[in-house]
Amino acid sequence: MPEAQRPLISDAELLRRLARRDSTALVEVERRHWSSLYAQVYGMLVDSTRAERVVRDVFTQLWFAAERFPLQRSMWTWLRDMARELARAEQALAVSSNSDDESSVRRLHEASTPGHPGAAAAGNAHGADAVDSELPRL
Numbered sequence: 001m002p003e004a005q006r007p008l009i010s011d012a013e014l015l016r017r018l019a020r021r022d023s024t025a026l027v028e029v030e031r032r033h034w035s036s037l038y039a040q041v042y043g044m045l046v047d048s049t050r051a052e053r054v055v056r057d058v059f060t061q062l063w064f065a066a067e068r069f070p071l072q073r074s075m076w077t078w079l080r081d082m083a084r085e086l087a088r089a090e091q092a093l094a095v096s097s098n099s100d101d102e103s104s105v106r107r108l109h110e111a112s113t114p115g116h117p118g119a120a121a122a123g124n125a126h127g128a129d130a131v132d133s134e135l136p137r138l
Contacts, residue, residue: 011075018066030059033076037083044087050094054086 009028017025037058042051058079062069069078 015066015069015075018063019069026059026063029062029075029079033079034059037079040080041083041087044084045090045094050090051087054083054090057086058082 011029011032014025014029018029034055037055038051041054042048045051045054061082062075062079069075
């Protein structure tokens with residue numbers, strides 16, 4: 001016997017239920033939109049862990065913003081735009097973090113290189129033996 005189909009609930013009705021803190025409405029919105037949002041975000045980040053985190057954050061923001069949701073917009077449009085915004089922020093954070101990591105490694109290397117101006121300063125601040133034992137050789 002075929003499984004009975006549930007009636008389709010509109011996104012607008014789900015939003016009203018979300019505003020009343022109905023968690024089953026959030027589960028339904030996630031069921032409908034998770035995979036599309038994930039595909040979009042993964043396409044931007046090409047990192048499954050970061051993409052999952054961004055999509056999870058989108059639904060978290062929806063949960064907390066449901067009562068203030070702009071009624072003139074569709075839920076899908078809002079979810080898509082929020083996902084893009086958070087993915088861009090994640091990209092910027094990753095670029096900034098990589099840049100910071102690279103410059104930190106470069107400073108460490110320069111400080112441990114004999115004859116480099118940074119080496120004398122590092123040696124004076126911490127002692128030459130401490131610098132050599134604490135810094136990795138690159």
